[in-house]
Amino acid sequence: MVEQRALVTGGSRGIGRAIAMALSGLGHDVTIMGRTEAALTQAIAEGVAKRGLSVDVTDEKALSQAVADSGPYHILINNAGAAESAPFHTTSLDLFRRMMAVNVESAFIATRTALPGMVKLGSGRIVNVASIAGLKGYPYVSAYCAAKHAIIGMTRALALELAKTRITVNALCPGYTDTDLIAEAANTIAKKTGIPAAKAIEHFAKTNPGGRLITPAEVTNAALWLCSEGASAITGQAITVAGGDL
Template identity: 35%
Template structure:
């Protein structure tokens, strides 16, 4: 049976790969980019998601990242990452949850990060926001436990996206390394030893969103080759 799948940040990178995977499975996909929805705008979230009908799957994928040591992190950067990565997931989840509970079915999957499990250098706002997003997911999972609704998260290491490309360039500029060597350095931060491909993240999201995954709730799937075992 075709489902209605809504993906925030669904037009580029990881989100685009997730959108393709659900579409290829025959689901009706609504991929929302920044031009379609500001996930930090409470009114807009309620209006856009409320206008789509019965949403079967919500993928909270919209996210931003900046990098700086804590003492150089601006309040503006800190707040922006918390707003998009955590509050955005909260607003979208809150918007779809009543309908899912009423119908007693639904899947909510949040794309977090390995930064949701450990502290990483120069990522105070990003790491805090991803911890918050996973904390939100666990609370939702506790509230829907025993129903036909589930909430889970995927936590990938660095993925081959435009966001990671920008990180590689910043590392190259800061260290004087080539971009190729900078990518290698970043890839070695996990046992995987390479960047993840967006399709690998999409596979994990689709797995958690499958109708057969009703027994999986409140969990994080870490995609890093085994460095974090959670």
Template identity: 50%
Template sequence: MDATPEIGDKTRIGARTGTSADRQADLPLRGNHAVVTGASRGIGFAIAERLAALGADVTLMARSEAALAHNVAQLRQAFQVRAQAVPVDIVDESRVVAAFHEAERQFGAPKILVNNAGIAEAAPFSRTDLGLWRRLIDVDLTGPFLCIRQVSGAMMKGGYGRIINIASTAGRTGYPYVTAYCAAKHGLIGLTRSLAREFAKSGVTVNAVCPGYTDTDIVGTALQKIVAKTGRTSEQVLAELVAHNPQGRLVEPREVAEAVGWLCLPTSASVNGQSIMIDGGELM
């Protein structure tokens, strides 16, 4: 049984000492249940860490149950918040419904949803078959749609909610060899903008965060595939990737997480329908 203290327990290391106002200022998301998909690694886990640091109780979702369990243990130890792992495949509607029911049963209705789960695959358009196309659209666009459907009703009824979709600079411009990925991320930004207007008077905000090339396993894997196919060194390929960023570097996952944390704050209520670039100035 989870022995982590409940939300109101003053012994929580995160709540610590001081007045109630002091604690609320230190933990502005205290009492909020946040769901983060794709939370087994990289940007997703960095986001889960940031939300926990702000006081939220966090449900981590991904396909890898073992990785989730490890991450949950880390969050509980580091931030003394309630955290749970709920494995799910976000392209399977019945499993998404079951996962969100389980998350709500444990921690109550989510007030924050971060749609981070996603995949990226590269291929020339001539070799982009229907299977690849559907795979990218299913995970990167339909998955977030299914997750939003599970939380939006309760958020609007309660008069408060934060939905953040992790898109990409590929949702704001085009890149060669990633047609399906660009299409999916453009679609995700379109979904964000439409829902932001539809939910605007309900107290629910919907925004997107658009990272550039980020120091994650996905980018590392892509880099190695390019090395294998082209014969170039990893240093040459990395230099080509970071050349897109005027700062000449990869974005750090924690930088994306900081932006997400800010969007989740009650004080960010007027930020709605935005696509915030975290790319060192690549796109302006």
């Protein structure tokens, strides 16, 4: 396999880290991006990537500059994201905007900046890590659901714009996945409600069709396929990785 340059946002932990590690294992030149310098340094020391960029992905200028300066890239994995919960009637505009900024706007900015380089290279793979929350609704996370629906819409629109090129754009929609994000969500629920965190995680697992948490490796395998030459005709798709049909 020919070495390609890849950028993974939110690449120091969870699904992003797993994808970055797998791409590195295939011999690609991988850069990861995240907020925490210490986490990036540790990830690089553990072979996850060749280099790390400490960037706040909600800062348009900083993100676009970092992508432009470190590119061009053959592969872009827009994985940076966050989830906050609140009943709709107490969801503030600030919370809504935070969800859009980190989950959608960051992918828009990174893609817009990386795309000219892909055009010059003559090919590219863009994979947006969305969620099953982008395909259906869930209570108490209306802002998060809106953001994930938005990134799937952006994926489909851009894929059509690029359909006559060798650049593909797809979205992955994992179900509840065994990452620190889920652990943090369970701990938040425990603090707010008194329900044990383990019970909250059990509820998340049962929400998936298969009744279990998805593993980062399962999401990674789907991402690697989308990045492969064999997936050159796959574009504009929102692929569910949830252990069953929603």
